[in-house]
Amino acid sequence: MPATIEVGGDAATGGDTFSDNAWIKNEIDTDPNLLGTLQAGDVNRDGSVDGDDVTAFVAGWLKEKRFDGVHNSMTAGDWETWGWGDMNHDGAVNFHVLLWGIPLSGRV
Ligand SMILES: [Ca+2]
Numbered sequence: 299m300p301a302t303i304e305v306g307g308d309a310a311t312g313g314d315t316f317s318d319n320a321w322i323k324n325e326i327d328t329d330p331n332l333l334g335t336l337q338a339g340d341v342n343r344d345g346s347v348d349g350d351d352v353t354a355f356v357a358g359w360l361k362e363k364r365f366d367g368v369h370n371s372m373t374a375g376d377w378e379t380w381g382w383g384d385m386n387h388d389g390a391v392n393f394h395v396l397l398w399g400i401p402l403s404g405r406v
């Protein structure tokens with residue numbers, strides 16, 4: 299599951315989506331706190347789901363990673379937006395049930 303995070307390109311890898319996915323997988327696999335698994339709800343990526351994740355989620359509330367074009371705009375999730383509380387990787391931190399990472403409905 300950790301390797302399935304969709305990303306929209308990141309400056310750390312020059313904006314290449316496929317490199318970002320490999321980079322994220324490596325981060326999760328090599329982080330001594332994560333031991334290869336990033337749990338749903340682990341916003342701060344410390345290996346546990348607790349009050350610190352709630353704090354990070356609240357701090358990231360309503361943040362968006364938005365890309366504006368001439369005709370359209372879109373949001374995209376990545377490693378950074380996960381750290382804001384974007385558990386479904388759509389690039390926006392909005393309504394979400396944080397405790398178990400289970401969305402109730404709609405866009406989370
Ligand atoms: Ca955590």
Ligand SMILES: [Ca+2]
Pocket residue numbers: 383384385386387388389390391392405406
């Ligand atoms: Ca989201």
